[in-house]
Amino acid sequence: MAYISSMTKQVVTIEYCPKCGWLLRAAYIAQELLTTFQEELGGVLLKPAEISGRFTVSVGGQEVFDRKREGRFPETKEIKQLVRDIACPDKSLGHSDKP
Amino acid sequence: MAYISSMTKQVVTIEYCPKCGWLLRAAYIAQELLTTFQEELGGVLLKPAEISGRFTVSVGGQEVFDRKREGRFPETKEIKQLVRDIACPDKSLGHSDKP
Numbered sequence: 001m002a003y004i005s006s007m008t009k010q011v012v013t014i015e016y017c018p019k020c021g022w023l024l025r026a027a028y029i030a031q032e033l034l035t036t037f038q039e040e041l042g043g044v045l046l047k048p049a050e051i052s053g054r055f056t057v058s059v060g061g062q063e064v065f066d067r068k069r070e071g072r073f074p075e076t077k078e079i080k081q082l083v084r085d086i087a088c089p090d091k092s093l094g095h096s097d098k099p
Numbered sequence: 100m101a102y103i104s105s106m107t108k109q110v111v112t113i114e115y116c117p118k119c120g121w122l123l124r125a126a127y128i129a130q131e132l133l134t135t136f137q138e139e140l141g142g143v144l145l146k147p148a149e150i151s152g153r154f155t156v157s158v159g160g161q162e163v164f165d166r167k168r169e170g171r172f173p174e175t176k177e178i179k180q181l182v183r184d185i186a187c188p189d190k191s192l193g194h195s196d197k198p
Contacts, residue, residue, distance in 0.1 A: 011144070018137045027130050030145055031122060038117045043146035045110070046129055048137055 009042030010060040010087040018048045022055055025073065029057070032076050033083060036096075040088040059086040108141030109159040109186040117147045121154055124172065128156070131175050132182060135195075139187040158185040 012033055016026040023046070030044040049055075055067035057079055064082040065074045074082075077096045084091050111132055115125040122145070129143040148154075154166035156178055163181040164173045173181075176195045183190050 013142075018133070023130060023133055027126055027133075030129075031126050034117070034122055034126075034145060034147060038147055041147065043112075043144045045142045045144045046133060047142035048133060048140065 009040065011042045011045055012083055013045040013047055013058045015047045015049045015054055015056045017052055017054050019052060029076065029079060033080065036080055036093070037083065037087060040091065057082070059083050062086060108139065110141045110144055111182055112144045112146055112157040114146045114148045114153055114155045116151055116153050118151060128175065128178060132179065135179055135192070136182065136186060139190065156181070158182050161185060
């Protein structure tokens with residue numbers, strides 16, 4: 001895998017509705033991502049949403065998951081694949097790459 | 100307390116050394132801050148440091164705690180006071196305001 005300099009590392013933003021109690025879920029996903037992509041990500045931003053019921057994940061400003069659109073929360077494996085595809089497409093996710 | 104619009108809300112950055120295993124500590128502090136300052140913060144960025152042994156907390160780009168300088172990790176109460184002083188100086192922290 002090519003070296004990813006800090007200049008080009010993507011930041012993942014998890015925007016969650018605090019009134020719905022989704023901080024813990026957002027923080028869990030953040031820790032999963034920062035464990036898997038320790039070298040590849042510039043960071044994960046936990047952002048309280050001002051719109052009720054919002055739960056979205058963006059990579060470098062590009063939204064990759066929206067709970068409202070999908071009608072469900074994302075699975076961890078799915079979010080890792082979506083982040084990987086943008087932040088470090090060459091990285092293998094091991095067993096998280098099986099469908 | 101005056102209304103803080105999303106335009107002026109501060110982002111807290113917690114930069115941690117992933118090789119030292121400090122992700123969990125950083126994520127814990129992030130959740131404490133986002134619980135206490137649910138309305139006042141624009142978000143908390145968890146940022147893996149590229150410098151070994153680094154653990155710093157910044158509010159809106161202004162560093163308020165550096166583990167190397169202090170020779171210790173911050174206490175939760177202390178970080179809340181430091182964040183409050185910049186992000187929302189009028190907010191009372193209740194029992195976390197006692198010395």
